[in-house]
Structure formats: structure tokens, C-alpha cells
Amino acid sequence: MESINNANGNVESAENYLNKGNVLLDQKDYEAAILAYDKALDLNSNLAEAYFKRGFAKSEIGQYFEAISDCDAVIRLDPNHATAHYNRALLKSRLGHPKAAISDYDAAIRLNPDDASAYNNRGSAKNDIGQHFEAISDCDAAIRLNPNHANAYNNRGVSKSKLGHPKVAILDYDAAIRLNPNHTNAHYNRGIAKEKLGLTDDAKRDFQSALNLAEKMGDEELKSQIMKKLENLETG
Template sequence: MTSWQTEARVEKRRGRGIRAAAWAGLALALSACTTAGTPSVEAIRLDQNQGSEQNIASLTAAIDAAPNDAEGYNVRGTAYGRAGNYQAALADFDRAIQINPNFPQAYANRALVQRQIGQPLKAVEDYSAAIQIDPNYAAAYVGRGNVYRLANQNADALRDFQRAIDLKTTDPRAFHNRGLLYQIDGQHRQAIEDFSTAISLEASAPEPYSGRGVSYLALGDEENALADFNAALKLDDRRAEFWANQALVYERQGQRDRAVRSFSRAAQIDPKYKPATDGLARLRGQA
């Protein structure tokens, strides 16, 4: 998984340290000029050492020294999440909230784990609790908005992303996710603006390039679409949808051999990826 296949903004108290931003699962499956989101579960991402046994042991020692410090449980919970120990992470966030019921970051972090284990309704409850405590908590609006978006509650999702943007968030997920909603609604120029903003905030993430390429292609701008798909592949060449999107441009341009190679690469990465298998069948039928 790339960072954009995950949504993970693990929070401590603001201004005090660990913040690891990743991105919501936003893989684009392009068929002709339409897209379909095929998100995966999210995962908490921190520095690679955050989930280590050594780090968790150190955090446990800190908790033993200050057992009533909600912050300590919140930080260790993120480390457990990074290590994939979601039950331990939930237990730590529960304890942090028990100690300090007005700890919005602990609610938001627990929401991430709830989504990870397939509990979106509980995730919404936790994000909403965080927002009730801190109405200006932009990251919680982004997180809740993405849960809504994945549930096809697009009006609610758009409202949350817009609220985060109105709060002057620098979180690129807000713009990328709003761009996806504009794209679904056929508002491709607005989508391109949002994808471009997301890129300006996080140039190393491939998904906004792919998303922008989809909208460029929908507007008939094959040159910019291809440039964006190529940029996405340069950042991550292990994503079937990026290869399939590139193949579609080649197919439109009449470059059959290149299209076949790109569709084949997509199918090799994911043999069940339908846009790739359909593209191959279509081109081979023309042979």
C-alpha cells in the first residue's frame, strides 16, 4: 500500500510532536471517462520505528511512571496501531479518553482504528465527538468526510471537506477528496483545481496526479492526462489503475502496442482488475 491508500493522520496534542499524515484510500479505476473509488482499509502510519517493540517498551515505561497521563496512552496507542496491534491500540485510546474525556486527538486516533477494523459507524461517532470538543479540528472533518465518502454519502462528505478547507487546512486529503467528489459530479475543472492544490501540498503522493489525469482525460486533454499518469507511475509503479489509465490514453491516441503493454502490466499487478482485463480483451479483439 502507498500512503494514499491509507488515511492516517495520527495526532498528539497540537504543537507537541508526532504527526504522520497519510492519505485516504482513493484508488481510481478509470473506464472511458468515468472513475470509481475502490478504497481499501486504512492503516496508521508513523515513523518506521514508532511501532517497534523497543519503542513500545519505552512508551510503556513512561506510562508506568505517569499512569494518569492521557497523552502517554494516546502516543502508545498510535505505536500499537503502527504495529498492527489494533486491540491494544483501542485499549490505549479508550484509557486516554477515560482519563481525559475532552481529548479530541484520542477520539480521532481511535476513529482511525475503528475504520481499520471495519467499524465505520463507530469511526463517525468518534470523529463527531472530536469535532464536538473542538469545532475547529480540521483533521477530524477530513477523517469523517472520508468515511462518509466511502459510504457514498457524498453530500455529507463534501460538507466536511469544505469545512476543513474553510478552516484553512493544509491537509492535502481535504482537497484531493473534494476533487474526487467534484469528479463524480462531472465538475472536472473544479476537480483539477483541487487535485492541483493537493499536489502543491504533497508532491510525493501519486494519487492526485492520477486523479487529475482522469479529469484531464474526461475533458479531452490527452497530453496533460498522460503527463499526470506518467507522474503517478514514476512515484508508484505498483498500482494497476495507474498503468490502466496510461493505457487508455495510448489507446485513444491509436498507440495499440503501448496500450497493450500498459494494460498487460496492470493485469500482471492485479489479475482481477477489470479495466485492465477489459482493455486487453478489447484491443486483442481488434487485432
């Protein structure tokens, strides 16, 4: 009886640490949340939710490899956890492995076929490996599921532009910007499409809009990229 009581006590303590971690996660105190989830898992290594939430917290502080390991643990415990597959795909994409990400998006969509973001992000990953026709199909699916999905319009525009159709790509960028006027990438990508069509002044305006938004975001890498585009147009 004593061992059973101790085991039950451990499970309760694990749940307490899990709940504490969840509160800290909501407060965006990610490092403290991770410590709480560590303690929960020390006491009960079968808590899929603790692995899942810890993985999210790790991803928020840039610990992508460690976050993937936590997603692995969730999927071992619950192979049908669609969001764990989805999150692992996002992490793989961030680490520059779009092909590996696609396999996880496949699983996420199989488990949750109404997830517009999974289709959109799989489309983005397919763009990254040159599968632009397939990317368009995924973006189409995302837009059918969520007609207000600005990122899906932007990604579909990228696909069309890569396939040599900047004019029709602009229509998708227009839609993305209409849905989200602060969509930095859509302004930037529309500028690229207009540049391809020889619409230099219009392209400059889009690049300037993108630059203003990038400055507000504090995205130095994107700012540098856009400034080079503007300089090239000025000197060209």
C-alpha cells in the same frame, strides 16, 4: 476532598489507558487499541485524542460508520481539528458519499490551507460527482503545494480524460508514473486514455503493467476489471 481525589485518579487512569492505546495502535494491534481507548473514554469522556485515535483504529479494520461517529465526537470537542474533518471526509468517500465528503474537505482546507492531500482528495470527490473543472483546480492546488504528489497528477489526468482530452491526460499520467512507477491506477488510466486515441498496443502494455501491479497488491476486483479490458482489446 475525597471526591476530588477520585476525579483526579480517574483522569490519570484515563491518560494511562490512552497511552496504552497509543502503544497498541503503533503496533497495529487495532482491536486491543480500541479496547484501551474504550476504557479511557469510560473514565473521561472529554478526551478528544482518544476518540480520534479510536476512530483511526476502527477505520483500519473497516468499521467506517463507527469511525465516523468518533470523528463526530472529536469535532464536537474541538471544532478546529482539521485532521478529524479530513479523516471523516475520507471515510465518507469510502462509503460512497463524495458530496458529503466535500463539505468535510472544505472544513479541513479552511483550517489547514497547506494540506495538499486535502485538495487532492477533494478533487477526487469532485470527479466522482462530475465536477471535473473544479477537480482540476483542486489538483492544481495540490501540485503547487507538493510538486511530487503522484495521486494529484493521476486525478487531474482523470478529470482531463473525462472532459474529452485524453492526449493531455496522458501527460499527467506520465508524471504520476514517473513519481511512482508502481502507481497501478495511473498505468490503468493511461491505458484507457491511449485506447481512446486508438493506440491499442500502447494501451495493452499499460493494462498489462497495471495487471502485474494489481496482482502484487492482491486486488482481485481491480485485476478482474483490467483483465476484461485486455480481453476486449484482444477480441476488438
